[in-house]
Amino acid sequence: MDRTLAADLARLPDLLDATRRAAADALASLDERPVVPSSGKPLAPEALPEHGTGADAALAAFRERWEPRLSASAGPRYLGFVTGGATPAALAGDWLTAAHDQNSNSALDGAGQDLERETTGWLRDLFGLSAAHTGTFVSGATMSNTTGLAIAREWLGERLGVSPAEDGVAALGTVRVLSGAPHSSIGKALSLLGLGRNSLVTVPTLPGREAVDPAALDRALADTPGPAVVVANAGTVNTVDFDDLPAITALRDRHDFWLHTDAAFGAFAALSPDHAHLAAGLDASDSVCVDLHKWLNVPYDSAVQFTRRRDLQARVFQNSAAYLGPLGDHPDLVHLTPENSHRLRALAAWFTLRAYGREGHREIVERDIACARALGAALEDDPAFTLLAPVRLNVVCFTLAEAPTAARLTALREAAAAEVFVTPTVYGGTAALRAAFSNWRTTEADVRRAAEALGAAAREIA
DSSP states (O other): OOHHHHHHHHTHHHHHHHHHHHHHHHHHTTTTSOSSOOOOSOOOOOOOOSSOOOHHHHHHHHHHHTGGGSOOTTSTTBOSTTOOOOOHHHHHHHHHHHHHTOBTTOTTSTTHHHHHHHHHHHHHHHTTOOTTOEEEEESSHHHHHHHHHHHHHHHHHHHHTOOHHHHOGGGGOSOOEEESSOOHHHHHHHHHTTSOGGGEEEOOBOTTSSSBOHHHHHHHHHTSOSOEEEEEEBSOTTTOOBOOHHHHHHGGGTOOEEEEEEOTTGGGGGGSTTTGGGGTTGGGOSEEEEEHHHHTOOOSSOEEEEESOHHHHHHHHOOOOTTSOOOSSSOOGGGTSSOSSOBOTHHHHHHHHHHHHHHHHHHHHHHHHHHHHHHHHHHHHSTTEEESSOOOSSEEEEEESSOOOHHHHHHHHHHHTTTOBOEEEEETTEEEEEEEOOOTTOOHHHHHHHHHHHHHHHHHHO
């Protein structure tokens, strides 16, 4: 064994303790660190060392060279994208995930996939899905949407008497995928699956909304020859708008389509009694995407994909090799996702669900919703800003009241970045900003700091 590697092995408990202290220091400073540090000049890459100096030296180099440049994305005022943090239990689970280093895809190797099945069962219950749905862990919402649409592609083949998994996507002929306000990952998935971005048909939405117009969807389906795929939204990115899932489901009486619902973070509305109606009808979906490193507050990367047609899922992703587990009625996880190697992502989710239960995660969701509403109210009271949509759940979509150009909004974001991070968007043709609340640490004190920072930045660029 390499001498330095052997020395690190001998000192492993001390090295883990040093890492624990470094992690604790980083987390303890989240409240006061710049949310996004000043970019400065990019560091020039160093050459790969010929002779290593051990884990202690690597840790010291990381803390000096890279740690000061990292954003405080685990913290309470990182409101860009839709980014959660990691609850204490999720962090513990993630550390143990690395320590046990399981490839949880096969029944030939331990209980990893049984732990995953237990966890997906808990999540299914959390989101109000029935036992008709089975779930598998994937890396994020993009892969969850891709997996769901791959199953939909096989369903189209089943309707037409062919199998795209065996015969290729050309056997389907023309495919139409209909959606009102699809997330960008849908087009990416269609490209990856060979269906093509041009197969996506954007259906008109309700006036002033991002929710699809059910009557327009009815007409579009009537104009679609043969079976189709409908991608519904349970929480759009810009304004957290929800399609009327029961109304869409009712269209099955007249049209033949697979219903895939992108509920990446909107599914968590089911945890709140005051907002559960937004996700009503989710169970009728044929496949569902939920992103867990958003509102479940587990570390990147983690999402889950649910479907009613595990048989079609296995037909798409089955992998035949002597060293892999069986397909059968209860296929090993290796047969259910694009990955042959599959870290035990479920452990961090299992830990946080086991530690805090339904009530603990409901409190996080409801506090974040309250914080989003508080920021929306503060921005409405500030003449420098205009809200572009009501705060329906956990996202505030806003812009400058005067001259809301992309350049001015970039200047605003950068001026406020030390205190609060928000991301740019375009809504209704207007350049805008989004503040998304999904972190377990965020409180109304953080909202006040964010509102003050945004107000000060608006005055600075005026």
